[in-house]
Amino acid sequence: MTTQTATTQSLPPGNFGLPFIGETIAFLRDKDFVNKRNEKYGSVFKTRLFGKPTIVFKGEKATQFILTNENKYFTSSWPRSIRILLGPLSLTIQTGHEHKQRRKLLAQAFKPRALSSYIETMEEITQKFLTSWEKQQYLSWYPQLRNYTFDIAFQLFVGLENGSQTQLRHLFETWSNGLFSIPISLPWTKFGRALNCRNKILNQLDQIIKERQNRSDPGNDALGTLMKAEDEEGNKLSVDELKDQILLLLFAGHETLTSGLTSFCMLMAQHPEILQKVREEQEQFSTSEPVTLESLKQMTYLEQILQEVLRLIPPVGGVFREVTEDCEFNGYFIPKGWNVLCQINQTHQEETVYPKPQTYNPERFNPEQPYNPGKTYNYIPFGGGMRECLGKEFARLEMKLFAAHLVRNYQWELVPNQDTELTTVPVPRPRDGLKVKFEKIR
Numbered sequence: 001m002t003t004q005t006a007t008t009q010s011l012p013p014g015n016f017g018l019p020f021i022g023e024t025i026a027f028l029r030d031k032d033f034v035n036k037r038n039e040k041y042g043s044v045f046k047t048r049l050f051g052k053p054t055i056v057f058k059g060e061k062a063t064q065f066i067l068t069n070e071n072k073y074f075t076s077s078w079p080r081s082i083r084i085l086l087g088p089l090s091l092t093i094q095t096g097h098e099h100k101q102r103r104k105l106l107a108q109a110f111k112p113r114a115l116s117s118y119i120e121t122m123e124e125i126t127q128k129f130l131t132s133w134e135k136q137q138y139l140s141w142y143p144q145l146r147n148y149t150f151d152i153a154f155q156l157f158v159g160l161e162n163g164s165q166t167q168l169r170h171l172f173e174t175w176s177n178g179l180f181s182i183p184i185s186l187p188w189t190k191f192g193r194a195l196n197c198r199n200k201i202l203n204q205l206d207q208i209i210k211e212r213q214n215r216s217d218p219g220n221d222a223l224g225t226l227m228k229a230e231d232e233e234g235n236k237l238s239v240d241e242l243k244d245q246i247l248l249l250l251f252a253g254h255e256t257l258t259s260g261l262t263s264f265c266m267l268m269a270q271h272p273e274i275l276q277k278v279r280e281e282q283e284q285f286s287t288s289e290p291v292t293l294e295s296l297k298q299m300t301y302l303e304q305i306l307q308e309v310l311r312l313i314p315p316v317g318g319v320f321r322e323v324t325e326d327c328e329f330n331g332y333f334i335p336k337g338w339n340v341l342c343q344i345n346q347t348h349q350e351e352t353v354y355p356k357p358q359t360y361n362p363e364r365f366n367p368e369q370p371y372n373p374g375k376t377y378n379y380i381p382f383g384g385g386m387r388e389c390l391g392k393e394f395a396r397l398e399m400k401l402f403a404a405h406l407v408r409n410y411q412w413e414l415v416p417n418q419d420t421e422l423t424t425v426p427v428p429r430p431r432d433g434l435k436v437k438f439e440k441i442r
Helices: 024-029 033-041 060-067 080-086 096-110 112-136 141-158 167-177 190-213 222-228 239-252 255-270 272-282 293-297 300-312 392-409
Strands: 044-049 052-057 074-076 138-140 318-323 327-329 332-334 339-343 410-414 435-440
Touching: 024 044, 033 044, 052 060, 060 339, 080 190, 080 239, 096 112, 096 222, 096 239, 096 392, 112 138, 112 141, 112 293, 112 392, 112 410, 112 435, 138 141, 141 167, 141 222, 141 239, 141 255, 141 392, 141 435, 167 190, 190 222, 190 239, 222 239, 239 255, 255 272, 255 300, 255 392, 255 410, 272 300, 272 392, 293 392, 300 392, 392 410
Parallel strands: 052 339
Antiparallel strands: 044 052, 074 318, 138 435, 318 339, 327 332, 410 435
């Protein structure tokens, strides 16, 4: 699909906006930014985001072309704010052979054996939070779910209990809020505050790692697993790389999961008939027996429900790539040095694949249907290709385990007169934090 003869005349339609910043401000503030331009220009358009000319794509064919041509036409590229705040040694930033090698090492923390070992801790933390919410009765659920995923991520990844009650939670929140920001490093800017918090988080991780190094065994959580991991040449991760990789895992295991769980809770409250069906499925499973990876696999309707949650409200709206070689897609020239943005949320809204795409309908993923979009590039909540989310199975495990315990024993309803419209940066969440009345099923 390459071309040597294409000219600027075959570039996609669009508008670069203001000098340097282009349309970045509108992109960050307007949740309908892409949709408006799709209506005006079609499924492919050009713009300027975060200082670089960018072509924005949606749809299965474009998504597959971009995500499966890593290291041929494209390489990982994120806005400068994300690159700096995640760190130069983060897997997200790494490319080529280095990325491939490091991915193998990090994958050891998410193999089935490791996932099975996480279940007991996940269940203990889940029960603790469910009991707390029952006592509160009325709560704003999104910030509470942030604490929940924060405690799980920090205990399973670095062995820190009750992480949401420490200073790290506040540092992490400020850091993540700066990921999509204009990278002006001044103390009062969102980016400047985030950068300061990154340094403080890394200092605490440094202390945790050094304490582990003085042990005979660094442990079996994610950090301990990565400290023991070696590549094919016998090399281990340096302390600096451990810090950047753990920071990435904490973000992926916290922010995006909070968004997914919040969306699940909101959609179930809005669709009581679907909630009732998943409760009926849960009656097949004994509450006296421990949850296992195998028993979770048998919860097929719950799986459909969660798949549809991540289709309708994907925690990550798109992925950036940098063009490393001139190429062509669908008659449009894609110049070397530009960025491309693969739109996950808009791809999940294709009417030809998902009739009435704004409607929540788990039957789209019924395994008995002749066409299952979950097995195609029409469904990419975890990305795809060689950069598919490394913690995909961890996320699926936590969401499914949480959902199973929640629907078996509790009921909730939305408090009237609240704003459930989604704000999308850095991840989708209801504007008023999802206020609910929460109680145990009697």
